[in-house]
Amino acid sequence: MIRWLPLAPLLATVAISALGFGSVAAAPVSYKLPDETAAFKPGPNLDVVRNNCTGCHSADYIATQPRGPKYKTDFWKAEVNKMIKVYGAPINDADIPKIVEYLAATY
Numbered sequence: 500m501i502r503w504l505p506l507a508p509l510l511a512t513v514a515i516s517a518l519g520f521g522s523v524a525a526a527p528v529s530y531k532l533p534d535e536t537a538a539f540k541p542g543p544n545l546d547v548v549r550n551n552c553t554g555c556h557s558a559d560y561i562a563t564q565p566r567g568p569k570y571k572t573d574f575w576k577a578e579v580n581k582m583i584k585v586y587g588a589p590i591n592d593a594d595i596p597k598i599v600e601y602l603a604a605t606y
C-alpha cells in the first residue's frame with residue numbers, strides 16, 4: 500500500500516481528466532427541425548422569393564397573412580412595396596412583379 504502513495508495524485512489527475520473527456524464526447528446533440536410552415540410553399544418564381552424575402556424574417560410572416568379573394572395581387576403588391584419603402588428591403592424593381600405573382604398565386 501505504502502508504495503502506491505506517491506502515485507495517488509497522478510492517478511487522481513488521470514481519473515478526473517478521463518471523466519472530463521467522457522462527458523464532452525458522450526453528450527448527444529439532438530434538436531428538432533422547424534416545422535414545414537416555416538418554409539415557402541412551392542409556386543412560380545419561388546427562387547426569386549427565397550432570395551428576396553428570407554433575409555429579415557421567416558416565411559411564417561407570409562403564411563400568416565389573411566386569405567381570400569380580397570388578399571391577392573393588390574394586397575401583395577402593397578406588402579412588397581412596404582417591405583421596400585418602410586423596412587428598406589433591397590429588392591430589384593424587375594423582381595417585384597415576379598414576387599407578387601408568386602404570392603398571389605400561392606397564398
Ligand code: HEC
Binds near residue numbers: 551552554578589
Ligand atoms: C429589409 C428586411 C425585410 C425584407 C428583405 C423583407 N421584409 Fe417583410 N418584414 C420586415 C419587417 C421589419 C417586418 C415587420 C416585423 C414586425 O412587425 O414584427 C416585416 C413584416 C412582413 C409581413 C407581415 C405583415 C406586415 O406588413 O408587417 C409580411 C407579410 C412580409 N413582411 C412579407 C415580406 C415579403 C413578401 C418579402 C419579400 C418581398 C419581405 N417581407 C422581405 C422586413 C423585411
